[in-house]
Each structure stands twice: as structure tokens, then as C-alpha cells.
Amino acid sequence: MSWYTTIYPTEEFNLNVSRVEVLNRIQTYTTDLNNIWMYIHGLCMANPKIINGEDSILYAIDYTNKYFNRYLLISEKQVQASFLSQMLDNKEMWEKYPENEKEYRPHIWYNHFKYSNDPESGIEDCNDNIEYIRKRLISYACACPKDIIVDNSDGDVKDHTLYLIGELEDLRQWLDSTIYDLEFCKLLNKYFDTKEEG
Numbered sequence: 060m061s062w063y064t065t066i067y068p069t070e071e072f073n074l075n076v077s078r079v080e081v082l083n084r085i086q087t088y089t090t091d092l093n094n095i096w097m098y099i100h101g102l103c104m105a106n107p108k109i110i111n112g113e114d115s116i117l118y119a120i121d122y123t124n125k126y127f128n129r130y131l132l133i134s135e136k137q138v139q140a141s142f143l144s145q146m147l148d149n150k151e152m153w154e155k156y157p158e159n160e161k162e163y164r165p166h167i168w169y170n171h172f173k174y175s176n177d178p179e180s181g182i183e184d185c186n187d188n189i190e191y192i193r194k195r196l197i198s199y200a201c202a203c204p205k206d207i208i209v210d211n212s213d214g215d216v217k218d219h220t221l222y223l224i225g226e227l228e229d230l231r232q233w234l235d236s237t238i239y240d241l242e243f244c245k246l247l248n249k250y251f252d253t254k255e256e257g
Contacts, residue, residue, distance in 0.1 A: 064172040067253040068246050069165055072143045074150050081144050088137035095133065098126045100227055103199035104220065119200040127193050134235065138242040142167050169243050175256060178248035185241035192234050199223065 102123050107115040146165040153163040174181030199207065204219045247254065 061170050063168045063170055063257060064175040064247070065166050065168040065255045066247055066250045067164065067166045068142075068250045069146075071246065071249075072146050072165075074143075074146060074165060076143070076147075078144065078147050078151075081140055081147060085137060085140045085144065088133055088140065091133050092130060092137065095126050095130045096231060099123065099130065099196060099200075102126070103196060103227055104204060104223060105200075106203045107201055108203070116201050120197055123197045123200040124193070127196060130234075131189070131238065134238045135242060138239050141239075142242070142246070167243070167246065172240075172243065172247075174240070174244050174247070175254075178244040178251065181244035182241060182248065185237050185244060188237045189234065189241070192230055192237070195230060196227075199226070 102119060107119045145167050149163055149165045153165060156163055169175075174184075204223050207219055207223060
């Protein structure tokens with residue numbers, strides 16, 4: 060059985076924008092995030108020792124932080140746009156079926172949200188996870204792929220590059236879901252008095 064946490068943050072969003080505009084915004088953010096992640100990916104896959112004339116470790120740290128911070132900023136905007144899209148969907152239903160005002164009034168929901176009753180703890184956990192992911196990426200950027208330890212306990216020799224590609228994909232998925240959770244926690248914390256569950 061599904062258990063939804065629903066909030067009504069109507070003051071937070073401009074519900075007078077067109078749905079097409081919001082979807083275009085989401086697509087632009089998605090493209091930007093893919094481009095930024097390519098830079099992060101490249102930094103993690105490169106050999107930092109090939110950088111001439113600079114401290115290679117400081118360079119790797121600075122640039123990984125720079126792109127990571129940009130990724131966080133744009134991802135936050137993308138999540139906010141996806142929340143707005145959800146609100147606009149509900150607004151359309153609300154206007155179409157005014158007799159079901161309570162059911163369809165603009166809202167955001169999350170299925171089985173683990174921080175439903177403690178969003179402040181969720182904010183703390185999500186920020187800790189984001190910083191852990193940042194440190195992992197910086198570690199990869201400061202090392203050569205061949206220097207990264209690969210678990211060969213199954214007896215197979217694994218390609219370090221393929222291993223790192225898989226690690227980076229996993230980290231990005233974790234980062235994206237954590238940012239989404241963080242933004243929902245922030246709204247839930249702010250609009251806790253509107254929360255409904257069921």
C-alpha cells in the first residue's frame with residue numbers, strides 16, 4: 060500500500076506561468092546538468108599529473124568544487140521547476156473539477172517519504188550525503204583511474220576506467236535523489252502545518 064506525504068506550498072510558487080514554459084525550463088536545466096556532469100566526469104577520469112604549471116591536486120579540488128557547486132545550484136532550480144510542474148497539474152484538475160477542491164487543490168506529494176515526521180533531520184542527513192558525494196568526487200579527481208582500488212575478490216581483473224564510470228553513474232543518481240529529498244524536506248519543514256498523510 061502506498062503512503063503519501065502531501066503538502067500545499069501555494070505561497071512558494073507562481074501558478075500563473077504556463078506549463079509549457081515550465082517544461083522548457085526543466086529541459087534546459089537537464090541539458091545544463093548533463094554538460095556540467097561531463098566536466099566533473101572528465102576531471103575524475105583524467106590523470107591530474109598531466110597538468111603543467113600548477114599544483115595538480117589544488118587544480119583538481121578547485122575545479123571539482125566549482126562544477127559540483129554549479130551542479131547543486133542548477134539541480135535545485137530543476138527540482139523547484141518539477142515541483143511547480145506538479146502544482147500546475149493539480150491546478151488544472153482543481154479548475155476542471157471545482158467540486159473536488161480538497162482533492163485537487165495545488166499540492167506536492169512524495170510516496171513513502173522517510174523524513175515525513177522529521178524534515179529537519181532530513182535536511183541534515185541530505186546535506187551530509189551531499190558533502191560525502193563531493194568528497195568522493197574530489198578523491199577521484201585527485202587520483203589516476205588506475206590508482207583507484209577495484210575489488211577483485213571474485214578473481215576477475217576489472218578495468219579501472221569501466222569501474223570508475225559505473226561509480227560516477229551511481230554517485231550522480233544518489234546525488235540527484237538526495238537533492239530532490241533535500242528540497243522536499245525544506246518545503247515540508249516550512250509548510251509542515253499543511254501536511255497530510257494517507
